[in-house]
Structures are given as structure tokens and as C-alpha cells.
Amino acid sequence: MDVRRAQESDTAAMAEVIAAVAPEGTLGVQPPVDVAARAAGFRDLLDTDGAAAWVLVDDGRVVGHATVRTRVPGVLGLSMAIARAGRGRGGGRALVDTVLEHAGATGAHKVDLEVWPDNGRAIALYAGAGFVVEGLRDRHYRRADGTLRSSLIMARRTD
Template identity: 40%
Template sequence: MASSAETVAALAPSPRFRIRSLREGDLPRVLEIERECFSTPWKEVTFRGLMKRSDTDLLVAETEEGWLAGYAACWTVIDQSELGNVAVSPAARGAGMGGALVDAVVERIKERGSHECYLEVRESNREAQSLYGQRGFIVVGRRPRYYSLPTEDALVMRLRVGDLS
């Protein structure tokens, strides 16, 4: 059986970028991406806490030139996972990195034995909803006023990993 790193590396659909595990030295750039993409970005302490957890997968999308263009954060508890964040720098969007990151997360949570994965997405973020929907996520709920700056509802989406072929 291939290692997690080999599995993740094999998922990159293009020679222009690859998906790999986050390394300590990636954190400054990941924090930049976080600020580029979110009105209430996660803090460095949040990422450092996630990096210490054995149930968490932090993945990055890296170009051939070594530029980090995106990342994903996911954690699994027993047989249930949560996709906490997926972010791609606005300058790198449209190259398939977001989809490749989600695909890599799904492969990783399968390896961990997860049966389902949940996420929250802004109700107005149709692009992300479409990306998740193309991968089998469905809307299963709503969290009123979940987001701030601006205040907005979150749609809760779920992927039943066992339903994937």
C-alpha cells in the first residue's frame, strides 16, 4: 500500500502543481493565503495547534516553481471528518488546485477510516458549493449567522465517504 505522502502526491492532476503535506516552513505563506481569502482569517496559533494534532491533515498546493498557492485543513475523529478550510490564492484560481486539495483530503480521510465528512460554506459562495457538489457533498443543514464580516448563514454540507466508488 502506498504511503499517505505518495497517495497525496499522485492526486495532483497537473504537472504545474502538486499536493503535499504542510511543513513548518510553509506556515508564513499559508497565513498570507488565509488573509487573502478570508475576512476573519485563522491565526497562527490555530495552525500551530492543528500541526500538533495526530488527527489532522494539513495539505498544500505547490507550483513547479515552489510557490505555495493553496492549502486545506481537515481533521478526523473516529469515523467522522471535518473539512475546516480550503483556500487558494486569488492569483492561482482556475488551475484546479481547490478541487485537487479537496480530492486529496477525501483520499486521506478514506485512509483514516472516515465514513463521512462535513464542512460549512458561506451561503453566497456558489463557486465553492459547486466544487464540493461535484465531489458528492450535499447540503444537509444551515447555521444561521455563522459567518461575520459580513454576517451570513453557513450551509452545512456532508459527503458520505462510503458512497464513493
């Protein structure tokens, strides 16, 4: 698997990854996913100052991606999704490492993210890359079924 900078031609495949992962309940995005609208959002992100995206490619196919946006000066917010076909082979760590290199190269002093507290696999990935829990958003997100979900706020300093 390889990580490379996302291009406009990758945005539909990035949206398809979101559509594939959303039913698992590990993302903030809920099904049904409007793939065309999500792809347009990724195209917009690629044209946004302070934002960047990378794709995880396996045998020529996009199986995951990571994006960052400037939350406040010096802090990048990380979002990631990896389809089942791309998991368990180091691709997630490669994406995180790429984001951390980008943060250092652009002068960001911190990368943060949110993750569901029951997403142990993602929490382990982030903790293994040096992220620590900074807080909890208790019962913060209302889901389509009316339930409220909490999220952990994790971050890593890069300076």
C-alpha cells in the same frame, strides 16, 4: 500545480493565504488577520492527533491549503483557502480529492464543511466532488460589522 502534505515550514505561507483571501469575505476569518498567530495555529494543527494539512503549490509558492480535524469519531471537518493566483486550474479539486483519499485511508466515514451560501464557486467545487447540503446554520455567525451570516453545511460520505 501540486498538492503535498504541509510541513511546519509552510505555516507562514498558509497564514499569508488566509490574509490574502479574508478581505474577499468568503472565509469565516475576517481582516485584519494576525498572520503570526494564524501560522502558530497551523503549527499546532500539524501536531494534533486527528488533524492533517496539505498545501497547493504553484511554481514553488504556496497558493492554497486544506486542513482537516476530527469533529467526532469518523468525521473530518474540512477547511480550505485558495489565493486568486491558484484558482481556476484544478487545484481546489486536487485538494478536495487528497482530503477524500486521506479520509478513506484513515477510516473516516464522512467529511463535512461549512460554506457561505453566496460562495457559488466553492459550492460548485464541493458538489462536483460529491458533497451534498445537509443543513443551514441560519444567521449563525456575527461579523465584525454586526451583520449575521448563514452557512451551508455540506458533507460527503466516504464509506
